[in-house]
Amino acid sequence: MAFTRREGVRALLWLSPWLVGIAIFFVYPLASTVYFSFHRYDLFTLEFIGLDNWRYAFSDPRLLQSGLNTLWLVVFMVPAQVLFALGVAQLLTKVKSGSSLLRTLFYLPSLVPTVAGTVAFVYLLNPATGPVNQVLSWIGITGPDWFGSAAWAKPSLTLLALWGAGNTVMIFLAALLDVPKHLYEAAAIDGAGAWRQFRDITLPVISPVLMFSAVTGVIYAVQYFTQAMIASRVASGATDSAGTSFTPGYPDGALLTLPQHLFQTGFRDWSMGLACVHALLLFAVSMVFTLVLLRQFSRAEAAS
Amino acid sequence: MRRRRGLVWIARHAIAIALSLMFLGPVVFIVLTALMTDEQALTSRLWPDQWNWGNFAEVFARSELLTWTANTFLYASLATIFMLMSSIPAAYALSRFRFRGSKVAFLVVISAMMLPPQVVAVPIYLVWARLGLTDSLWPLILPMLFGDAFSIFLLRQFLITIPRDYTDAARVDGCSDLRILLTIILPMARPAIAAVALFSFFYCWNDYYGPLLYAGVDQEGWTLSLGLATFKAFHSVQWNLTMAATLLVTAPVIVVFLFAQKVFIEGVTLTGVKG
Numbered sequence: 001m002a003f004t005r006r007e008g009v010r011a012l013l014w015l016s017p018w019l020v021g022i023a024i025f026f027v028y029p030l031a032s033t034v035y036f037s038f039h040r041y042d043l044f045t046l047e048f049i050g051l052d053n054w055r056y057a058f059s060d061p062r063l064l065q066s067g068l069n070t071l072w073l074v075v076f077m078v079p080a081q082v083l084f085a086l087g088v089a090q091l092l093t094k095v096k097s098g099s100s101l102l103r104t105l106f107y108l109p110s111l112v113p114t115v116a117g118t119v120a121f122v123y124l125l126n127p128a129t130g131p132v133n134q135v136l137s138w139i140g141i142t143g144p145d146w147f148g149s150a151a152w153a154k155p156s157l158t159l160l161a162l163w164g165a166g167n168t169v170m171i172f173l174a175a176l177l178d179v180p181k182h183l184y185e186a187a188a189i190d191g192a193g194a195w196r197q198f199r200d201i202t203l204p205v206i207s208p209v210l211m212f213s214a215v216t217g218v219i220y221a222v223q224y225f226t227q228a229m230i231a232s233r234v235a236s237g238a239t240d241s242a243g244t245s246f247t248p249g250y251p252d253g254a255l256l257t258l259p260q261h262l263f264q265t266g267f268r269d270w271s272m273g274l275a276c277v278h279a280l281l282l283f284a285v286s287m288v289f290t291l292v293l294l295r296q297f298s299r300a301e302a303a304s
Numbered sequence: 305m306r307r308r309r310g311l312v313w314i315a316r317h318a319i320a321i322a323l324s325l326m327f328l329g330p331v332v333f334i335v336l337t338a339l340m341t342d343e344q345a346l347t348s349r350l351w352p353d354q355w356n357w358g359n360f361a362e363v364f365a366r367s368e369l370l371t372w373t374a375n376t377f378l379y380a381s382l383a384t385i386f387m388l389m390s391s392i393p394a395a396y397a398l399s400r401f402r403f404r405g406s407k408v409a410f411l412v413v414i415s416a417m418m419l420p421p422q423v424v425a426v427p428i429y430l431v432w433a434r435l436g437l438t439d440s441l442w443p444l445i446l447p448m449l450f451g452d453a454f455s456i457f458l459l460r461q462f463l464i465t466i467p468r469d470y471t472d473a474a475r476v477d478g479c480s481d482l483r484i485l486l487t488i489i490l491p492m493a494r495p496a497i498a499a500v501a502l503f504s505f506f507y508c509w510n511d512y513y514g515p516l517l518y519a520g521v522d523q524e525g526w527t528l529s530l531g532l533a534t535f536k537a538f539h540s541v542q543w544n545l546t547m548a549a550t551l552l553v554t555a556p557v558i559v560v561f562l563f564a565q566k567v568f569i570e571g572v573t574l575t576g577v578k579g
Contacts, residue, residue: 007401010481014397015409017390021450026416029424036426043433088323095320104565105324109331111557113510115529116550119536120334123543129348131333163330167572174573216418223420226512226529234536259422259513267517272426283423290418294411 030283037276049273057277065253066261067281069154073224073257077158078217082210085165089172090198103170110166118230121160122147126235147235150254157227157255168213175209176202208300215293222286225263228255258282338547345544359548366545367538368523369552372531379441379515379527380508386448387455387504388497394451395459396485400471410460417453421513429517439520441527444511448504455500458574462496463489499571502564509557528553 012019037054040047057063088106092099109117124132125146133143144152183201192200203210229248236250248264249256262282266275337345338359340352363369398410432443466489474484490497512529519525532553536546561568 008403008405011397011401011403011406014393014401014481017449018394018451018456021390021447022412022416024450025424025428025447026412026419029427032427033424043430091316091320091323094316097317102320102324105327107569108558108561109327111506111561112554113529113532113557115510115512115532116553119532119546120330120550122536123337123547124330124333126543129346129543131337131350134348134350163327170569170572219418219420223422225422229516230512230533233533237537259420262422262425263513263517266426267429272430276426279423279426282420286418286420286423290415293418294414297411297414298407 033276033279033283036273037280039273041272042270043272053274053277057274057281062249062253062256062261063258063278063281066249066256066258069228069254069256070222070224070258070285072154073157073221074218077154077161078214078221080158081161081165081168081217082214084162085168085213086172086210088165088169089176090202092169092173093176103173106169107166110164112164114226115230117160117164118227119234121156121163122231122234125156125159147231148251150252153231153235153251153254157231160227168217171209171213172206175206179205208296211296212293215289215296218289219286219293222282222289223259224257225259228257229260231255258285334547334550337544338551340544342542342544345542356544359544360552363545363549363552367531367535367549368526369528369531369549371524372526372528373556375441375525376509376527376529379445379511380505382445383448383508384501384504386445387452388501390449390451391455391459391500392490392497393485395456395463396481396489398456398460399463399466400468400484400489413453413457413460417457419453425517432518438518439522440525441515441519443518444508444514452504455504458500458503458571459493459496462493462574466492495567495570496574498564498567499574502560502567502571506557 038048038050040049040053092102092106095102112120124130125143127133127143127145127148130146132146136143146152146156179202183205184197187197187201232248232250232255233246236246248260258278259282262275262278265271265278333350336350336352339355339357340359341354341356344353398406398413428443429438432438437443437446470488470492471484474488479487510529511527512533515527515530519527519530523531532549535549536543
């Protein structure tokens with residue numbers, strides 16, 4: 001495959017708007033973020049302060065807490081969502097009656113706007129009038145305080161994530177239906193049971209899709225912002241129309257994620273230099289997972 | 305053997321029914337609550353004593369719901385149109401031309417797609433502030449003129465599946481790139497373009513972080529997400545009104561889905577397959 005110069009020039013021409021965009025919205029701000037991280041900046045005064053922002057960030061207990069919360073989402077919420085979606089997709093391949101109705105049913109909640117879904121879940125799980133705890137009480141279980149308790153707040157968000165997993169279910173379902181039938185037939189003749197068929201045929205064939213889903217899931221978990229912010233806000237009853245004070249993380253910082261802490265620091269407290277330190281930490285974390293994904297892509301491209 | 309298969313069949317269907325109830329349950333309770341009277345919403349009775357359809361009108365009367373809907377619609381449709389104008393040519397170049405650096409360009413697309421928006425928020429905010437465009441939705445719309453990484457990625461994944469022979473033949477006949485794009489690529493890529501447009505529209509419709517950063521304090525300039533997020537705070541004990549508002553925000557999305565179901569499912573599959 002020879003590269004021709006003429007084709008290169010044409011590609012450059014066609015890519016130029018996007019290249020300008022990358023320069024303005026990716027390269028420049030990233031470099032600028034590094035610069036600001038060594039400065040104190042509040043929109044009015046800019047002052048070089050060396051490593052003070054970095055030193056402060058690493059002694060900030062809320063940064064540690066927000067980092068641990070984000071880590072919790074990566075370690076528990078993402079695997080829960082992937083496994084759940086895989087289970088549902090597997091079930092959908094087996095259940096024949098009413099399967100298109102079931103598909104629509106499982107997919108629809110993933111379309112509910114994020115804010116609407118979160119507000120609804122805070123209501124459904126509220127301990128006073130919420131239906132979930134009442135239904136639980138019918139069978140003699142005293143439900144927890146869900147979004148009001150530090151221990152249950154993140155599991156509550158995980159429930160919300162499972163409810164909205166329809167997207168992933170559809171992706172897995174397509175992958176599962178793509179597995180060649182004759183492989184299963186051959187395995188069945190050899191006497192392989194359902195579990196062995198799943199482990200030795202299904203998993204290897206769909207593993208690229210699974211991997212892709214897990215990595216993008218992790219990247220979205222690292223960015224997790226809206227659901228946590230809304231849940232804190234609605235459950236605590238606070239507003240955030242500027243001027244009033246709302247500190248994200250209710251209850252007890254249990255829902256404070258790294259992007260929220262950054263937002264609060266930069267755009268509510270206007271400590272923009274410090275926020276840039278948070279931004280670079282967030283960048284480092286997301287880069288690790290992006291590299292995993294990139295490696296996978298180069299492998300797939302090489303294979304095709 | 306027969307009996308065992310029967311049991312498996314029953315187990316599967318039982319699980320399917322239980323799951324359906326879990327997926328459907330929240331919606332049922334939301335609808336029931338949205339139709340309760342103010343007094344009943346304070347109690348723990350789950351079935352409405354009387355059906356209070358007026359709640360929906362009440363939401364319109366007590367909030368700027370129509371203004372928010374108009375703002376959200378303007379944001380989502382302009383952003384989507386701009387995105388298509390800028391992303392289709394970029395995806396075309398990435399999928400059709402052989403040039404030094406095409407691999408690197410694709411890796412940059414993926415990196416940009418995976419970059420959390422909060423990472424570069426501070427410098428970009430400062431630029432918009434200097435231009436006097438904060439307190440509006442323009443900082444969310446105008447960048448779409450320069451291409452959106454996720455859309456470029458998806459379009460490119462689809463376009464590489466169109467055999468080169470089609471475009472090579474046209475090139476031999478002396479077709480320009482623009483004509484190839486318009487007359488050959490666009491018609492073939494219609495499902496992918498529709499999917500990308502829908503995703504973009506929905507992303508904007510749902511976006512909370514962007515408007516929270518830029519829309520300002522004046523409710524007149526808010527989007528549905530911003531409005532709904534504060535709705536509960538202003539009507540604190542009235543869960544019935546909050547649920548009615550939630551349904552009103554969700555309804556358009558569901559309606560669009562029912563009309564464009566195929567586009568959605570195809571699009572979703574497109575996001576997952578290549579990897």
